[in-house]
Amino acid sequence: MTEPLVDLTIAVHSATRPIARAVGSVLDHTDAEVRVNVVAHNIDPAIIRENLGSFADHPRVRLLELRDGIPSPAGPMNYGFANSTAPYISVMGSDDELAPGAIDSWLAMAERTGADAVLARIRLDSGRTDPYPPVRGGRRTERLHPRKDRLAYRSAPLGLISRARFGDLRLTEGLASGEDLTYSLTVWYTARSLAYDLEGPPYVINADAGDRVTFAPRPVARDFAFLDELESLPWFACAGRHDRLAIVVKLIRIHVFDAILARARTQEDLDANRGELLALLERFERLAPGVHRLLARTDRAVFDELASAASTPESIALALDRRHVYRSIPTLLPRNPFRVLQRQAPFRTLFAGFRIMNGVEPEPQRS
Numbered sequence: 016m017t018e019p020l021v022d023l024t025i026a027v028h029s030a031t032r033p034i035a036r037a038v039g040s041v042l043d044h045t046d047a048e049v050r051v052n053v054v055a056h057n058i059d060p061a062i063i064r065e066n067l068g069s070f071a072d073h074p075r076v077r078l079l080e081l082r083d084g085i086p087s088p089a090g091p092m093n094y095g096f097a098n099s100t101a102p103y104i105s106v107m108g109s110d111d112e113l114a115p116g117a118i119d120s121w122l123a124m125a126e127r128t129g130a131d132a133v134l135a136r137i138r139l140d141s142g143r144t145d146p147y148p149p150v151r152g153g154r155r156t157e158r159l160h161p162r163k164d165r166l167a168y169r170s171a172p173l174g175l176i177s178r179a180r181f182g183d184l185r186l187t188e189g190l191a192s193g194e195d196l197t198y199s200l201t202v203w204y205t206a207r208s209l210a211y212d213l214e215g216p217p218y219v220i221n222a223d224a225g226d227r228v229t230f231a232p233r234p235v236a237r238d239f240a241f242l243d244e245l246e247s248l249p250w251f252a253c254a255g256r257h258d259r260l261a262i263v264v265k266l267i268r269i270h271v272f273d274a275i276l277a278r279a280r281t282q283e284d285l286d287a288n289r290g291e292l293l294a295l296l297e298r299f300e301r302l303a304p305g306v307h308r309l310l311a312r313t314d315r316a317v318f319d320e321l322a323s324a325a326s327t328p329e330s331i332a333l334a335l336d337r338r339h340v341y342r343s344i345p346t347l348l349p350r351n352p353f354r355v356l357q358r359q360a361p362f363r364t365l366f367a368g369f370r371i372m373n374g375v376e377p378e379p380q381r382s
Contacts, residue, residue, distance in 0.1 A: 019050040021118055023105040024095025026088050027063055028056040032109040035068045042075055044115035047122050052098060054079045054091035089186035089194035103175045110221045120215035121175045128157050130210035132202050135174035138217035146368030150211060153370025159209040162258050166203040167265040170196055173218050191233055193241035205250055232277040235291035263303035264359050272335060275321060279331040292321060311361040312345035313338045341365060
């Protein structure tokens with residue numbers, strides 16, 4: 016066998032995951048030399064071998080085993096990275112699959128652009144393209160800028176990543192959630208060149224796993240423990256104000272409101288978690304002073320309701336629901352209307368994502 020151009024890692028921890036489908040979507044529809052590293056995580060590899068079916072003995076499949084007793088994808092993904100030798104590394108969920116030709120398209124873009132990383136287009140289970148990251152105008156594909164193209168909105172490092180450039184980088188182990196956040200941010204903010212295969216075959220997200228587990232809400236500090244690592248990163252410590260604003264406004268929009276919803280289902284939970292949630296908002300403001308001024312009026316209304324001693328789970332839920340009325344003025348505008356056209360404010364961010372999700376034809380690129 017010739018050496019692979021891509022080492023793709025799939026971690027699998029359950030006998031019910033459709034691992035043969037995931038592997039088949041790679042090997043049956045890729046012309047380039049690719050090796051699939053299937054990491055049996057805290058499970059007998061014989062079970063995974065059986066589930067691989069005809070792919071178990073495929074020369075491009077390598078079954079690895081990791082037993083660390085930790086229910087986190089960081090360990091097996093890092094194990095796959097450590098055992099990779101190809102010029103590019105990639106990751107994939109065991110529930111998901113690739114559209115035919117996806118890896119070949121990523122490689123072609125990497126060769127054409129010289130990018131250290133190529134972001135994959137993601138197709139959601141709804142059939143639409145994931146609006147994140149909401150790149151400039153909803154059409155930017157080459158010479159991406161981490162702040163201007165709002166790359167912080169892409170948390171999962173799906174696509175291709177140069178092993179020469181980032182082969183020593185690892186997902187954060189020991190976290191309850193957010194293990195890929197600092198990994199992806201480090202790639203986006205320190206790469207020399209980035210590209211987005213927005214018009215190519217997608218990475219396909221499936222929602223048919225039958226062994227999902229619902230957990231009770233964890234302490235707020237544990238869910239946002241990734242912030243400690245983010246603050247410790249040298250590149251973040253040296254980041255300018257506008258870069259910090261772009262990162263932190265994303266963390267608030269994508270992560271904080273879900274954290275509020277999960278901890279305001281009963282009055283007892285709301286009262287118990289209110290102080291921690293408000294302290295989290297203050298921490299974000301210290302990390303990026305002025306970040307709250309970029310948020311929509313409906314976002315700020317949630318925080319006002321949270322801070323009110325008279326708030327109830329019902330009033331919090333109503334405020335959260337209003338955030339999702341995307342064509343309303345309060346959702347599109349910050350409190351200061353003069354900030355409406357700021358790059359990280361809601362109007363331009365939502366508009367770019369809308370164009371991507373609805374498949375608006377790309378226009379000529381501009382620097």
